Amino acid sequence: ARFLRQVMRHPQAGDLIRFLFVGTIMETGRSLTQKIPEYVNSFFMVKARFARGDATYDWVSSYLYHHQVWNTSRDFKVTAKDTEKIEDREVRFKSGDGYLDAVYEPTGSAPSTDLFHWKRKYWITISVDNSGLMLQVWSLRQSVLDDLIQEARDFYLKREVPPPVVAQPPPPAPGFTTGDWFGTQLVTGIFDTADFSFTWILEYLQSQDIMKDIKHFYVSTRQSDAGWSPHGKKATVHTLPIKGSSVHRFRWRSYWVQANLYGNVASPQISILIHSCDKSVLLDFVEAARLQYKEASIAGVHVHLTDGYGNWGRVIAKNRRSFSTLILPDGIKETLLTDMKDFLDNEGWYSLAGIPHRRGYLLFGEPGTGKSTTVHALAGELGMEIYFISLAAPGLNNFTLGELFHSTPPHSILLIEDIDCAFPLRVKNAEDSPRRHPSPSKAVDEEGHEVGMPKPRSMVTLAGLLNILDSVASQEGCILIATTNHIEQLDPALIRPGRIDMKIKYSLAKTEQLENVFHRFYPVQEDLSKPVGVKSGDVVTTEIEKLAQKFASTVPHSRFSIAQVQGYLLGWKNDPLGAVENVPEWIAQQEAETMYFVS
Ligand SMILES: Nc1ncnc2c1ncn2[C@@H]1O[C@H](COP(=O)(O)OP(=O)(O)OP(=O)(O)O)[C@@H](O)[C@H]1O
Incomplete structure (x- = not known):
């Protein structure tokens, strides 16, 4: 205590104490002036960060873009693109001269800050940098941010502009996989030729006019493969999209879907990416494709052929054969x-x-x-x-x-x-x-x-x-x-x-079958006096019955196949009278041929 009293009596000690006291007060004041605005800020503001690649980033940024928040941006990346496939957050020009257009995108390389007056009620500060978006909503309530995100999401789901292209998936495994590669906001299905679902999906995509902007095709006039033809069996030229040519984005029900066609002509593959977290949407998509395919196969009959390697390969669509045209005992x-x-x-x-x-x-x-x-x-x-x-x-x-x-x-x-x-x-x-x-x-x-x-x-x-x-x-x-x-x-x-x-x-044709074949060639309609298609002079509807009986009694039963009789009648397809009159000659000819082959 005596030492302390001696020190205090020293003339510079008082100065030192005053200095320390004033210094502490000033430092406290300085840090308070820094902390108070931060405190006030955090009290009056709700902050949210949206990372690039996340679905929320896409919702919010496309919403802000739509509200022209980035109109004041001065820092752009410019690329030449086909503006028919325009993406969000791009300023576009459409010249219509067949060349690519210049497309502007805010770069985000230097952080930029914009102010947005949402609903003319809330001020929102928006900063963009390489990693994503930062929003500061000037409000005491977090519910404002919730509302903003909800509105952005609804807007995103209803908008007409497709979401950005998602990169090509890695080599496929058969069956379904849900968004493993792209995050949980995408559901992905991979389909390859070895599976039946491939044909359903391909026909479904083609029927929705989704592949109309494909530029590279494998063209074939030979295969009658229902799978590849955009117009079904009527088309004489069939087109198969070739490797690398196609990524298609379209709206299906309320979802955005990206269809990638890849692989090569021998083993094409399709991947379907749906912008949804719900796997059942993919299952619904496949089911819709299957049902459409089934409806088409009710109109005709699909015949699956083998590819020689133990797989089902090409599918041929044949006209449906009416059961009534089948002539059996x-x-x-x-x-x-x-x-x-x-x-x-x-x-x-x-x-x-x-x-x-x-x-x-x-x-x-x-x-x-x-x-x-x-x-x-x-x-x-x-x-x-x-x-x-x-x-x-x-x-x-x-x-x-x-x-x-x-x-x-x-x-x-x-x-x-x-x-x-x-x-x-x-x-x-x-x-x-x-x-x-x-x-x-x-x-x-x-x-x-x-x-x-x-x-x-x-x-x-x-x-x-x-x-x-x-x-x-x-x-x-x-x-x-x-x-x-x-x-x-x-x-x-x-x-x-x-x-x-x-x-x-x-068995070979019996009398009743012969009569039936004859009737099939010269069908009768009640309101017509002449059988359909018949040109020969005097034959009227009422006579067909008699001609059929005469024909059936002239041709020996169980001697010829229906295919043979059909072949003969084809030569007289507009002339039932001629068919009946000339049939003995045909029979004699057939028997002579048979004798020749037997001897
Ligand atoms: N019973 C029948 N009813 C209707 N058409 C028939 C009948 N038999 C044959 N035909 C006609 O003959 C043609 C050949 O018939 P199909 O191919 O069914 O005979 P198949 O018995 O299967 O002959 P194969 O044993 O040589 O294969 C077909 O175009 C068909 O229109």
């Missing part, structure tokens, strides 16, 4: 149709009974008697698609056939034409042998065919085919229809119930 058509409908309607019964829900039909008989025609007519009548397999197709073996069976969608018709070609051709000296086909128990070569037997026309073996028919690969809910001209060449194991449940024999 009484009751056959009705039996087939009723049986198939019953099968399709009773899936639940099959599962309760523990029986695999699949059904097989064998249509056998002479060529040209209507087996393939029956399948087409049934597909049209039941609204089903045909998946067509020829066992003699190059590249088809037990493995690829299994793959095809496995990837056939339920509720379709799997058609195997000429199923006998999987087995060795009959040889004369083997004719009477009880077993003419390779037995799984006999020695087989490396391709699975029995040693010593004549080579079959297909790489698919009987054992392989039986395995596939029984295996789980065989799709449930499918109708298998096999056709053959040589039922006698089929192994009994192949056509036993469970594999083939119903066998229908197709």
Whole structure:
């Protein structure tokens, strides 16, 4: 204490204390003058930061752009672009002279600050820098910011200008993935040719006129592939967008969608990016495409062909064949149709009974008697698609056939034409042998065919085919229809119930069928005195019935196929009288030809 008193008595000590005191007060005052505005600011202001790449950034910036907040900007990036595909936050000129236009964008390289009077009520300070946007709303309430963002979002969803292009997705994996690469505001679906959904999506995009600005095409006049044609089956020239040519943005329902077409002609791919967080929107999109495709296939019949590598490839759209034009002996058509409908309607019964829900039909008989025609007519009548397999197709073996069976969608018709070609051709000296086909128990070569037997026309073996028919690969809910001209060449194991449940024999034309074919060529309409299209002199509607009977009684029954009779009638398509009068000559000619070939 004595030391302290001595120090205080020192003349400079008082100055030092005063200095410290005044210094402290000044420093406190200085920091208060700094803190008070910050405090006042934060008290009267709500701040929000929006990062580039985030959906909120897109909403708010497009909203502000629309309200001309950046009209005062003095720092632009200028690029030449096609202004038909204009993006937000760009000043645009449209010259219409076919050249690209100059497009201005605020650079954001140096921070800039603008003031926005929102709703003539709230002042908002807006700063832009490289990382994004900063908003300061002059208000005590955060709800003002909430309202602003909500309004920006609503504006964004309703606006007519598409959102910015999203970069091409990485190499696709089949199926759906939700916005892994782009953040949670995008839902992405990838579709490639190997999957049926590819055709649905492509046709859907084309039907919405979405690809009208594509500039590079693969052009083909040969393929009748419904998938690629913008005008369906009527077009004679088909176009397939080529790699790198297309990114399309469009509005679907209330969402913005970006469709990218990429890959090459052999394996094109489509990715669909939807500006939404909700995966179900993508599922709805696919469903809409599927339904449209289904409607189109009700108008016609889609036939899927194989690509030789175990995949379903091209799709052909065929005209729907009316069931009434199918001419079979009484009751056959009705039996087939009723049986198939019953099968399709009773899936639940099959599962309760523990029986695999699949059904097989064998249509056998002479060529040209209507087996393939029956399948087409049934597909049209039941609204089903045909998946067509020829066992003699190059590249088809037990493995690829299994793959095809496995990837056939339920509720379709799997058609195997000429199923006998999987087995060795009959040889004369083997004719009477009880077993003419390779037995799984006999020695087989490396391709699975029995040693010593004549080579079959297909790489698919009987054992392989039986395995596939029984295996789980065989799709449930499918109708298998096999056709053959040589039922006698089929192994009994192949056509036993469970594999083939119903066998229908197709015979050469009987009298009633001949009459029917005649009527099909010269249809009669009640209000016309002449049959439709008939030119020959005196024939009137009432006479057609008599002519049909005469024709049917002149042509020997069970001698000619409907295809042969049809071929003859085509030569007289406007002249029923001529057809009847000249038919004996045609018959004699046919018989002479048959004798010539037999001898
Ligand atoms: N029963 C039929 N009803 C209607 N048209 C038929 C009938 N049979 C044959 N045709 C006509 O003949 C043509 C050939 O018929 P389709 O191809 O159906 O015969 P197929 O029995 O399948 O012959 P293949 O055994 O040679 O394949 C078709 O254009 C079809 O219009």
